Amino acid sequence: MEASRPLDTLNASRGKKVILELKNNKQIIGKLKAFDVHINTVLDEAEEHSDGQMVRKLGTLFIRGDTIILISPAE
Amino acid sequence: MEASRPLDTLNASRGKKVILELKNNKQIIGKLKAFDVHINTVLDEAEEHSDGQMVRKLGTLFIRGDTIILISPAE
Amino acid sequence: MEASRPLDTLNASRGKKVILELKNNKQIIGKLKAFDVHINTVLDEAEEHSDGQMVRKLGTLFIRGDTIILISPAE
Amino acid sequence: MEASRPLDTLNASRGKKVILELKNNKQIIGKLKAFDVHINTVLDEAEEHSDGQMVRKLGTLFIRGDTIILISPAE
Amino acid sequence: MEASRPLDTLNASRGKKVILELKNNKQIIGKLKAFDVHINTVLDEAEEHSDGQMVRKLGTLFIRGDTIILISPAE
Amino acid sequence: MEASRPLDTLNASRGKKVILELKNNKQIIGKLKAFDVHINTVLDEAEEHSDGQMVRKLGTLFIRGDTIILISPAE
Amino acid sequence: MEASRPLDTLNASRGKKVILELKNNKQIIGKLKAFDVHINTVLDEAEEHSDGQMVRKLGTLFIRGDTIILISPAE
Numbered sequence: 001m002e003a004s005r006p007l008d009t010l011n012a013s014r015g016k017k018v019i020l021e022l023k024n025n026k027q028i029i030g031k032l033k034a035f036d037v038h039i040n041t042v043l044d045e046a047e048e049h050s051d052g053q054m055v056r057k058l059g060t061l062f063i064r065g066d067t068i069i070l071i072s073p074a075e
Numbered sequence: 076m077e078a079s080r081p082l083d084t085l086n087a088s089r090g091k092k093v094i095l096e097l098k099n100n101k102q103i104i105g106k107l108k109a110f111d112v113h114i115n116t117v118l119d120e121a122e123e124h125s126d127g128q129m130v131r132k133l134g135t136l137f138i139r140g141d142t143i144i145l146i147s148p149a150e
Numbered sequence: 151m152e153a154s155r156p157l158d159t160l161n162a163s164r165g166k167k168v169i170l171e172l173k174n175n176k177q178i179i180g181k182l183k184a185f186d187v188h189i190n191t192v193l194d195e196a197e198e199h200s201d202g203q204m205v206r207k208l209g210t211l212f213i214r215g216d217t218i219i220l221i222s223p224a225e
Numbered sequence: 226m227e228a229s230r231p232l233d234t235l236n237a238s239r240g241k242k243v244i245l246e247l248k249n250n251k252q253i254i255g256k257l258k259a260f261d262v263h264i265n266t267v268l269d270e271a272e273e274h275s276d277g278q279m280v281r282k283l284g285t286l287f288i289r290g291d292t293i294i295l296i297s298p299a300e
Numbered sequence: 301m302e303a304s305r306p307l308d309t310l311n312a313s314r315g316k317k318v319i320l321e322l323k324n325n326k327q328i329i330g331k332l333k334a335f336d337v338h339i340n341t342v343l344d345e346a347e348e349h350s351d352g353q354m355v356r357k358l359g360t361l362f363i364r365g366d367t368i369i370l371i372s373p374a375e
Numbered sequence: 376m377e378a379s380r381p382l383d384t385l386n387a388s389r390g391k392k393v394i395l396e397l398k399n400n401k402q403i404i405g406k407l408k409a410f411d412v413h414i415n416t417v418l419d420e421a422e423e424h425s426d427g428q429m430v431r432k433l434g435t436l437f438i439r440g441d442t443i444i445l446i447s448p449a450e
Numbered sequence: 451m452e453a454s455r456p457l458d459t460l461n462a463s464r465g466k467k468v469i470l471e472l473k474n475n476k477q478i479i480g481k482l483k484a485f486d487v488h489i490n491t492v493l494d495e496a497e498e499h500s501d502g503q504m505v506r507k508l509g510t511l512f513i514r515g516d517t518i519i520l521i522s523p524a525e
Contacts, residue, residue, distance in 0.1 A: 004183060006190040009212050023174070023217070024098070024144065033079060039190070039214055040081040040114070046147075062084050062146040064114055067098070069174065071212040072196075099248070099294065108229060115231040115264070121297075137234050137296040139264055142248070154333060156340040159362050173324070173367070189340070189364055219324065221362040222346075249398070249444065258379060265381040265414070271447075287384050287446040289414055292398070304483060306490040309512050323474070323517070339490070339514055369474065371512040372496075399473070399519065408454060415456040415489070421522075437459050437521040439489055442473070 010035050010071060017074040018043070022067050026050075029074060030061060039065030085110050085146060092149040093118070097142050101125075104149060105136060114140030160185050160221060167224040168193070172217050176200075179224060180211060189215030235260050235296060242299040243268070247292050251275075254299060255286060264290030310335050310371060317374040318343070322367050326350075329374060330361060339365030385410050385446060392449040393418070397442050401425075404449060405436060414440030460485050460521060467524040468493070472517050476500075479524060480511060489515030 013032045020028040020041065027050065030043030046061040047054045088107045095103040095116065102125065105118030121133040163182045170178040170191065177200065180193030196208040238257045245253040245266065252275065255268030271286040272279045313332045320328040320341065327350065330343030346361040347354045388407045395403040395416065402425065405418030421436040422429045463482045470478040470491065477500065480493030496511040497504045 004192075006184045006186050006192045006212055009184060009192040009210065022144065034081045034084060036081050042079075042081045042084045058145075058147055060084065060148055062081055064140070064143050064145065065214070066141070066216070067144045068214050069172065069217045070208075070214065072208055073210055097294065109231045109234060111231050117229075117231045117234040133297055135234065135298055137231055139290070139293050139295065141291070142294045154342075156334045156336050156342045156362055159334060159342040159360065215364070216366070218364050219322065219367045220358075220364065222358055223360055247444065259381045259384060261381050267379075267381045267384040283447055285384065285448055287381055289440070289443050289445065291441070292444045304492075306484045306486050306492045306512055309484060309492040309510065365514070366516070368514050369472065369517045370514065372508055373510055397519065409456045409459060411456050417454075417456045417459040433522055435459065435523055437456055439515070439518050439520065441516070442519045 007035075007037070010039075013071075013073045019049075019072045019074045020063065021069045022063070023069055024067065028058070028061065028063070030058070032071075033060075036065070039068050039071075041065065041068065041071070082110075082112070085114075088146075088148045094124075094147045094149045095138065096144045097138070098144055099142065103133070103136065103138070105133070107146075108135075111140070114143050114146075116140065116143065116146070157185075157187070160189075163221075163223050169199075169222045169224045170213065171219045171222075172213070173219055174217065178208070178211065178213070180208075182221075183210075186215070189218050189221075191215065191218065191221070232260075232262070235264075238296075238298050244274075244297045244299045245288065246294045246297075247288070248294055249292065253283070253286065253288070255283070257296075258285075261290070264293050264296075266290065266293065266296070307335075307337070313371075313373045319349075319372045319374045320363065321369045321372075322363070323369055324367065328358070328361065328363070330358075332371075333360075336365070339368050339371075341365065341368065341371070382410075382412070385414075388446075388448050394424075394447045394449045395438065396444045396447075397438070398444055399442065403433070403436065403438070405433070407446075408435075411440070414443050414446075416440065416443065416446070457485075457487070463521075463523045469499075469522045469524045470513065471519045472513070473519055474517065478508070478511065478513070480508070482521075483510075486515070489518050489521075491515065491518065491521070 018032045030046030033044045034042040041063045043061045046058040093107045105121030108119050109117040116138045118136045121136040123130045168182045180196030183194045184192040191213045193211045196211040198205040243257045255271030258269045259267040266288045268286045271283040273281050318332045330346030333344045334342040341363045343361045346358040393407045405421030408419045409417040416438045418436045421433040468482045480496030483494045484492040491513045493511045496508040498506050
């Protein structure tokens with residue numbers, strides 16, 4: 001049995017809704033369109049959320065990997 | 076179908092207006108002229124914005140990639 | 151006798167419950183599914199804990215390695 | 226048409242006046258003499274400015290790239 | 301005479317008790333089981349200490365190298 | 376005409392007095408003895424200065440490059 | 451005449467007393483036993499000092515290079 005790798009998990013979320021938590025304490029929710037080995041990430045239909053409420057719509061978004069703490073599937 | 080990469084999204088925004096959010100909490104809006112793998116970025120007709128208002132005009136701008144949190148198409 | 155390496159210890163925890171402490175002072179408990187050389191880590195059935203109490207359920211979670219302080223087997 | 230690169234923009238400013246903003250909130254104005262891929266930068270006739278006023282003359286200046294936020298042509 | 305290298309010192313402490321000081325001001329004491337070139341470190345029978353008192357038992361512990369300030373033999 | 380490089384400027388200051396500003400807000404003045412590509416720097420006859428006054432004599436000094444903001448010729 | 455390199459200066463201090471200043475504002479004095487290109491450093495007979503007074507004896511000490519600001523010969 002081959003050990004799974006962290007990026008496999010991200011890959012399984014392509015096209016699906018994910019939640020990102022950033023180092024500046026912001027939470028971004030959107031559809032995972034692309035990522036690379038630096039965890040640079042692109043979301044579609046992205047929204048900034050705070051305390052379960054949407055704060056603003058951000059549309060398509062390129063996020064630099066080094067600002068990301070975690071990525072979690074939202075569906 | 077080939078998986079898309081984050082820099083493809085940036086590439087699609089070349090020559091178009093983008094919004095950058097920096098780690099020092101500044102927001103810069105300008106026309107995306109160039110970027111590289113470090114996300115070093117050049118904007119034309121750049122402006123610093125705060126709370127939806129323009130704070131100052133910056134013209135052409137080289138921004139070091141490691142100060143960028145996110146880049147979003149503005150049009 | 152061959153000297154053991156740090157990632158061997160993580161490898162022995164695959165599929166088992168671990169506790170992660172992050173640089174933002176959060177504590178995450180979950181089943182270790184995957185990790186890589188950057189210590190990018192995936193947990194299943196992850197939960198955020200504070201003072202021995204569960205704060206919220208997070209499900210499957212990709213955590214960027216550079217935000218991790220330590221990983222400890224929980225079982 | 227070849228896509229332009231961020232360092233091309235810096236290159237076009239060699240010998241010309243530029244404004245640098247540093248991570249310690251200082252603003253340096255000077256003539257761009259040299260730079261490298263790390264954005265290590267040398268300015269001639271450099272001056273530190275604050276609120277549009279010159280604070281002190283610094284002469285020739287080597288600035289380590291990782292302390293730079295942005296570089297903007299000043300002429 | 302060959303110059304000694306820093307990792308030789310760590311190697312001499314394998315299987316022995318060491319004190320780690322982390323960037324978050326925590327002090328961890330444990331038996332040094334493994335380390336690598338990034339100073340990623342595994343301790344057995346680890347304990348968190350504060351002001352000479354044990355705060356909590358941590359058991360086996362993987363510590364990411366970039367959070368470590370210093371490692372000192374404790375025996 | 377070949378474009379000059381930032382390290383050429385430092386090289387021209389070897390054996391001469393320079394002023395270093397560090398990320399911890401300290402200012403060090405000394406004779407530039409050596410530097411490398413990481414901007415690790417050695418000064419001879421180094422002194423710490425504050426507000427134009429010498430605070431303490433430091434003699435020969437190895438300074439890790441990543442703590443340096445800028446280096447300026449002082450003569 | 452060959453230009454001297456920063457690590458040559460450190461090398462000349464092997465076996466001699468040095469003063470280290472760390473990013474957490476601590477000052478460590480000890481005999482320089484070993485160092486590498488990352489400036490990972492080992493001291494023997496190390497002591498933590500504050501305001502010219504010894505605070506505590508630390509014995510042999512491995513210090514991760516990225517926490518070091520400067521190293522100065524003490525004899």
